[in-house]
Amino acid sequence: MALRESATFGRGVIDDIQRAAETGVYDIRGWGAKRAVPHFDDLLFLGASMSRYPLEGYRERCDTDVVLGDRNARYPLHLQTPVTIAGMSFGALSAQAKEALGRGASEVGTSTTTGDGGMTPEERGQSKHLVYQYLPSRYGMNLADLRKADAIEVVLGQGAKPGGGGMLLGQKISDRVAEMRTLPAGIDQRSACRHPDWTGPDDLAIKILELREITDWEKPVYVKVGATRTYYDVKLAVAAGADVVVVDGMQGGTAATQDVFIEHVGIPTLAAIPQAAQALQELGLHRKVQLIVSGGIRSGADVAKAMALGADAVAIGTAALIALGDNSPRYAAEYEALGSAAGMYDDFQDGRDPAGITTQDPELSARLDPVEGGRRLANYLRVLTLEAQTIARACGKAHLRHLEPEDLVALTVEAAAMARVPLAGTTWIPGVKSHA
Amino acid sequence: MESMTFDLSTTTVRALNAELHDPSVKSYEVLHPEGAHAVAAGIDSGVAVDVHGHVGYYCAGMNDGGSVTVHGNAATGLAENMMSGTVRITGDASQSAGATAHGGLLVIEGSASMRCGISMKGVDIVVGGSVGPMSAFMAQAGRLVICGDAGDGLGDSIYEARLYVRGRVGELGADCVEKEMRDEHRAELAELLAAAGLEHDVTEFRRYGSARRLYHFTSEHSGSY
Ligand SMILES: Cc1cc2nc3c(=O)[nH]c(=O)nc-3n(C[C@H](O)[C@H](O)[C@H](O)COP(=O)(O)O)c2cc1C
Numbered sequence: 001m002a003l004r005e006s007a008t009f010g011r012g013v014i015d016d017i018q019r020a021a022e023t024g025v026y027d028i029r030g031w032g033a034k035r036a037v038p039h040f041d042d043l044l045f046l047g048a049s050m051s052r053y054p055l056e057g058y059r060e061r062c063d064t065d066v067v068l069g070d071r072n073a074r075y076p077l078h079l080q081t082p083v084t085i086a087g088m089s090f091g092a093l094s095a096q097a098k099e100a101l102g103r104g105a106s107e108v109g110t111s112t113t114t115g116d117g118g119m120t121p122e123e124r125g126q127s128k129h130l131v132y133q134y135l136p137s138r139y140g141m142n143l144a145d146l147r148k149a150d151a152i153e154v155v156l157g158q159g160a161k162p163g164g165g166g167m168l169l170g171q172k173i174s175d176r177v178a179e180m181r182t183l184p185a186g187i188d189q190r191s192a193c194r195h196p197d198w199t200g201p202d203d204l205a206i207k208i209l210e211l212r213e214i215t216d217w218e219k220p221v222y223v224k225v226g227a228t229r230t231y232y233d234v235k236l237a238v239a240a241g242a243d244v245v246v247v248d249g250m251q252g253g254t255a256a257t258q259d260v261f262i263e264h265v266g267i268p269t270l271a272a273i274p275q276a277a278q279a280l281q282e283l284g285l286h287r288k289v290q291l292i293v294s295g296g297i298r299s300g301a302d303v304a305k306a307m308a309l310g311a312d313a314v315a316i317g318t319a320a321l322i323a324l325g326d327n328s329p330r331y332a333a334e335y336e337a338l339g340s341a342a343g344m345y346d347d348f349q350d351g352r353d354p355a356g357i358t359t360q361d362p363e364l365s366a367r368l369d370p371v372e373g374g375r376r377l378a379n380y381l382r383v384l385t386l387e388a389q390t391i392a393r394a395c396g397k398a399h400l401r402h403l404e405p406e407d408l409v410a411l412t413v414e415a416a417a418m419a420r421v422p423l424a425g426t427t428w429i430p431g432v433k434s435h436a
Numbered sequence: 437m438e439s440m441t442f443d444l445s446t447t448t449v450r451a452l453n454a455e456l457h458d459p460s461v462k463s464y465e466v467l468h469p470e471g472a473h474a475v476a477a478g479i480d481s482g483v484a485v486d487v488h489g490h491v492g493y494y495c496a497g498m499n500d501g502g503s504v505t506v507h508g509n510a511a512t513g514l515a516e517n518m519m520s521g522t523v524r525i526t527g528d529a530s531q532s533a534g535a536t537a538h539g540g541l542l543v544i545e546g547s548a549s550m551r552c553g554i555s556m557k558g559v560d561i562v563v564g565g566s567v568g569p570m571s572a573f574m575a576q577a578g579r580l581v582i583c584g585d586a587g588d589g590l591g592d593s594i595y596e597a598r599l600y601v602r603g604r605v606g607e608l609g610a611d612c613v614e615k616e617m618r619d620e621h622r623a624e625l626a627e628l629l630a631a632a633g634l635e636h637d638v639t640e641f642r643r644y645g646s647a648r649r650l651y652h653f654t655s656e657h658s659g660s661y
């Protein structure tokens with residue numbers, strides 16, 4: 001008789017149980033959710049033909065710029081492409097990687113973002129538009145850097161771990177990282193999951209007021225949430241005064257989080273966008289308070305789909321690291337020596353990244369040339385933008401922002417229900433009353 | 437002109453803060469704050485500000501060098517994330533006073549509510565009265581002096597901050613322990629009390645700090661995380 005693997009207790013599950021039994025600790029890792037969830041791959045565009053008119057591929061303009069945070073700030077951000085770089089901390093990433101992100105983003109006129117751990121001079125110096133994260137830990141938070149920022153992002157959560165705080169394991173707490181965080185070097189560092197000086201949306205409104213007062217109403221204030229009760233969270237963030245809302249779906253990357261958290265908490269990006277767009281529309285503020293979406297953005301098609309569902313811009317984390325060289329087959333032998341493989345490496349918490357990106361080791365991080373890394377990232381960002389433009393023109397749009405849900409259909413019933421677009425070839429949107 | 441007066445019953449906090457960020461004189465009087473939020477937030481020079489009345493949230497927030505005195509009480513987040521300078525309040529402070537502050541001196545002549553000194557990163561805080569529960573939660577660095585009592589959960593998950601308490605202490609937070617008061621501790625405590633202008637016998641205080649048992653994750657401490 002053929003051998004039969006259990007669907008409930010598969011080999012992966014058996015591995016997990018045995019690992020837990022051996023070590024007595026849960027698995028902490030980087031990357032994002034690895035399970036399959038309904039995603040942008042389950043959507044398709046309806047190109048124009050008779051009923052809609054396409055734009056000429058290489059002749060007619062399709063603009064890509066976006067203004068972020070013009071509701072209250074004297075100096076909103078004006079980006080040339082709606083693809084931004086998500087917040088990733090110095091500490092999680094090497095100083096070289098941070099600098100490369102700044103260089104690549106600046107080359108194509110988009111923004112980059114600090115992370116849990118403060119602002120480094122390398123990053124500020126190389127980033128034309130730098131968003132400064134305001135996190136519960138307030139590591140490295142200071143008045144001078146706040147005033148150097150181009151925008152402030154109040155972080156309530158991340159898609160990889162909505163409701164969770166941060167952690168940076170001791171092997172990555174180098175002297176420089178420790179000093180920036182005012183902590184002893186080498187300890188396993190926890191960061192809080194709740195802000196220390198405000199609780200709930202009414203307090204957040206006052207906190208945002210304070211940040212505006214401190215920075216003389218110059219800078220846009222973003223609020224970032226992990227996708228869970230997105231409809232309500234977006235409404236509350238806007239009520240608290242957010243100029244921009246960042247929604248990070250459950251596939252979003254992380255530097256170090258419990259595997260159980262990554263895989264089991266939060267909702268897919270696809271399900272979160274329509275909720276966020278609906279909340280903004282009901283407030284009469286869609287496109288006035290901008291929506292940035294992240295979590296699993298890989299291609300220009302993903303960018304276009306997120307925007308068609310209502311995003312004004314997207315943010316990328318994992319894909320940006322891959323563009324820098326993360327998981328490259330070039331390091332196959334070294335990944336194997338670490339018990340991993342090129343294409344599967346997710347031990348960002350471990351600090352031994354052969355690609356020199358998620359490490360504080362001086363030798364490893366020296367492998368990443370920030371200029372070359374920046375060039376690669378800029379190339380990748382250009383490709384994303386060109387791809388999104390290609391699709392937008394085919395849909396007859398002279399600006400990426402003009403993409404709309406009516407341009408989309410879904411391949412599966414699940415995706416149709418989550419994205420609130422019809423199942424391909426039908427008028428059926430599960431859960432939405434048909435007017436046809 | 438030596439000093440400038442802002443009457444918040446006739447002018448705005450915005451006008452006050454704009455002036456304080458680009459000061460034309462060295463000292464300021466603020467009248468009728470009536471609980472306004474973010475009063476004197478974001479000072480980055482050595483100006484002196486006297487606020488006559490009660491203030492709302494985040495008074496002197498992120499202060500970097502200013503000397504702010506509040507003749508009254510303060511709501512949540514007094515001197516949050518202060519970098520340097522001095523903030524003094526003659527009355528009581530609400531929750532999260534001195535939260536995440538990196539430097540400077542915060543003196544609360546009355547009492548402080550919950551989470552005083554939460555996540556503090558180098559500030560010195562001296563409280564004339566008592567503090568509420570969960571004070572010095574995850575306190576990383578700096579010194580917190582409490583001349584009255586401390587509520588439950590003092591110093592939970594504390595890192596390297598040093599805590600001095602004269603009165604009763606409720607249940608200590610995870611990984612916070614009483615530590616020996618040596619000469620150097622009595623000396624630094626005397627200095628802090630003198631800086632705050634408070635007179636107490638340093639031998640009446642006890643010292644608390646981190647047992648450093650939670651510095652590395654292990655499942656044996658799962659009950660404490
Ligand atoms: C290495 C790494 C470090 C991160 N650090 C932070 C952080 O400090 N603060 C934060 O809000 N999000 C952080 N994130 C999450 C990203 O900001 C973003 O939400 C996520 O990566 C987007 O999903 P994607 O990776 O699928 O593009 C981090 C992600 C990665 C991969």
